Amino acid sequence: MSASEVFHGRTAVITGASSGIGAGLARHAAGLGMRLVLADIAADRLTALAEELRATGAEVEPVVTDVADPASVTALADRAHERFGVVDLLVNNAGIMSMGWSWEIPAERWDAMLRINIGGYVNGIRAFVPRMLERGEKAWVVNVSSVGGMLPSPLMAPYSVTKFGTLALTESLHHEMLMKGAPIQVSVVTPGSVKSEIFRAARPGESLPPEVTAFNGHLQDLADEHGLTPEEHAERVFEMVAEGKYWAIPQPEQLFPALQPRTDMILRQENPRPPRG
Numbered sequence: 341m342s343a344s345e346v347f348h349g350r351t352a353v354i355t356g357a358s359s360g361i362g363a364g365l366a367r368h369a370a371g372l373g374m375r376l377v378l379a380d381i382a383a384d385r386l387t388a389l390a391e392e393l394r395a396t397g398a399e400v401e402p403v404v405t406d407v408a409d410p411a412s413v414t415a416l417a418d419r420a421h422e423r424f425g426v427v428d429l430l431v432n433n434a435g436i437m438s439m440g441w442s443w444e445i446p447a448e449r450w451d452a453m454l455r456i457n458i459g460g461y462v463n464g465i466r467a468f469v470p471r472m473l474e475r476g477e478k479a480w481v482v483n484v485s486s487v488g489g490m491l492p493s494p495l496m497a498p499y500s501v502t503k504f505g506t507l508a509l510t511e512s513l514h515h516e517m518l519m520k521g522a523p524i525q526v527s528v529v530t531p532g533s534v535k536s537e538i539f540r541a542a543r544p545g546e547s548l549p550p551e552v553t554a555f556n557g558h559l560q561d562l563a564d565e566h567g568l569t570p571e572e573h574a575e576r577v578f579e580m581v582a583e584g585k586y587w588a589i590p591q592p593e594q595l596f597p598a599l600q601p602r603t604d605m606i607l608r609q610e611n612p613r614p615p616r617g
C-alpha cells in the first residue's frame with residue numbers, strides 16, 4: 341500500500357520537527373493528510389512550521405518539548421492524546437551532533453549527546469508505547485539513526501555511540517513487539533547526507549582543532565551539495581515504512597559500499613582501516 345493509503349487521517353508525533361529531517365517528515369506527513377503533533381525545543385521555529393502547515397489545512401499541535409527530560413516527553417504524550425485521542429505514529433528524530441577528539445569533548449557535551457540522542461528516544465518509547473500496546477491496534481514507532489550508526493567515524497565518537505545505540509534500541513524494541521504479538525511496526529531510518537542544520541549547530545563558539553573544523557566543513561559541504569532535501573528524504577522514508585520495512589535505508593548507495601567491506605573485515609578479524617573520507 342502507498343504511504344497515503346496507510347497514513348491518511350492518522351496521527352503522527354515527530355520530535356525535532358522544526359528543522360531539517362524532522363521538518364521534512366512533518367511537511368510530507370501533512371501532505372499525506374496526517375494530523376500532526378510537532379515537538380521541538382526551538383519554540384519559534386516550531387510555531388512558524390505549525391502556522392505554515394495549518395495554512396495548508398493540516399491539523400497541527402506544536403508542543404515545545406525537551407526530549408532529554410522524561411517529564412517533558414510524558415507531557416508531550418498527554419497533550420497529543422488530549423488533542424487527538426490517539427497516536428498512530430511516533431517518530432523519534434530529535435538529535436544533535438558533537439565533533440572533536442573523543443578525549444577532548446567536554447563531559448557536559450558527552451552527557452547532552454547521550455541524554456538527547458539516546459535518552460530522548462528511550463523517553464519517547466516509554467511515553468508512547470504503553471498506550472499503543474493498550475490500544476492494541478496498528479501503530480508505528482520510527483527511530484532515526486544514521487549511516488553513522490553502522491559505520492563508526494573518528495572525530496564524532498559521541499554521535500557514533502548514540503547512533504549505534506539507536507540501532508540496538510530499535511532492534512530490541514522490534515523483537516519485543518514480536519514477542520508480545522503486538523501490531524506495532526518498528527522501523528529504523530539510516531539517513532545518509534540530508535540538507536539540515538546539524539553540522540552548523542554542532543560548531544560551538546570555542547576554537548576547535550583544525551582536523552575537526554575541516555571534517556565538520558567537509559560533512560556540511562557534502563550535505564549542502566549532494567544531500568537529499570528533507571522532503572525527498574521524507575518521501576522515501578514514508579514509502580518504506582508504509583511497505584512494512586524495518587530497515588528504512590533512504591540512501592543505500594551511501595551505506596552499502598562501505599558496510600559490505602566492513603562486515604567482511606569483521607568476519608576475517610582484520611583491524612579497521614581508515615574510514616571513508
Ligand SMILES: NC(=O)c1ccc[n+]([C@@H]2O[C@H](COP(=O)([O-])OP(=O)(O)OC[C@H]3O[C@@H](n4cnc5c(N)ncnc54)[C@H](O)[C@@H]3O)[C@@H](O)[C@H]2O)c1
Nearest residue numbers: 356359360361381406407434435486531533534536537538
Ligand atoms: N542531516 C543529516 O545528514 C543526517 C544524517 C543522518 C542522520 N541524521 C539524524 O537526523 C535527525 C535530525 O537531524 P537533522 O539533520 O535534521 O538536524 P537539525 O539540527 O536540522 O534538526 C534537529 C532538530 O532537533 C531539535 N532538538 C535538538 N535538541 C532537542 C531536544 N533536547 N529536544 C527536542 N528537540 C531537540 C533541534 O531544535 C532541531 O530542530 C538526527 O537524529 C540526526 O542524527 C541526520
